[in-house]
Amino acid sequence: MLSDKSSAQKTLFAGLFLLLLSLCGIFFIPGLNTAGMPTRLVVHRGSGFMAIADTLRRNEAIKNRWQVVLTGRMIPGLHKIKPGRYSIPPGLSNFGLLRYLHTHHQDEVRITIPEGLEQREIARRMAGKLDMDSSRFMKAAKNAALLSKYRISAQSAEGYLFPGTYDFAWGSTPDEVAGFLISRFRLFYSDSLQRAAASKGLTETSLLTLASIVEAETPLDEEKPLVAGVYLNRLKKGMRLQADPTVQYALDGPPRHLYYKDLAIDSPYNTYRYGGLPPGPICNPGTASILAVLNPEETGFIYFVATGKGGHYFAETIAAHHENIRKYKAAKHASLP
Structure with missing residues (x-):
């Protein structure tokens, strides 16, 4: 009996050993x-x-x-x-x-966000590169908990999605991507810049709103302090900003040629119809535009119009402005085949 029991135990142990070895x-x-x-x-x-x-x-x-x-x-x-x-x-x-x-770390995707993109355009760019769809990114950009975390009092992160070239994990969530871009702005917007804005009577929202308009008006960094100065001069004089990019934003679609009827659209973003700044940023401005608002060119200019060659003509009087418009039309006509 003892021998049989011992033999059975050996067989069991041998079986367990072979199973463990196989595993x-x-x-x-x-x-x-x-x-x-x-x-x-x-x-x-x-x-x-x-x-x-x-x-x-x-x-x-x-x-x-x-x-x-x-x-x-x-x-x-x-x-x-x-x-x-x-x-x-x-x-x-x-x-x-x-x-x-x-x-293991996931594959990373390098994505460039140019200055001046609206958050819906950033959403499309992210959806084309990362494992997310644009609607989920837009939802994240309006997530009240995320906005509160980064001390944003606005209804969305428009204006706070800081442009630049970044590496994202392909599987990043929309909240992670939006939070990262907002955090880049927070790193840039130092205490000294906050003090500079406060000294000019600008809140964070008004700074980014005006910077976004400057960003949308000109791609030339050297011209941005002049454009910022024009709009600040208009605000001081109680004039309407009459900024075409704000109308484009109010139309809520891809950029297109504006018509006179568009300038009458009833939207708080229509700065032809309503005075002061619009409710919030119309795009996501870069460093140069934000700094231009904090350090504008001190001039008497209150008008500007495109040169037709990439820049703008600036004027202090309506008569000079009309002359600049004539020069623009002449340049545009000369460029036609």
């Missing part, structure tokens, strides 16, 4: 179940572990799905894989594959 082989032998060449994996937000295992099999990153599933279930935490794009090196073990996906 260790499945878990840890390099190249047992993975491709011998580099492969790629795309994990979209909301994808579960089983769906990820299916994708690995379809991509031929693995030979047998069940080995990866077993490894992920048996070793806690490995089945948690973040959304992203991954380049998988060859010859990993099942454990090594899941550990790589669990811990």
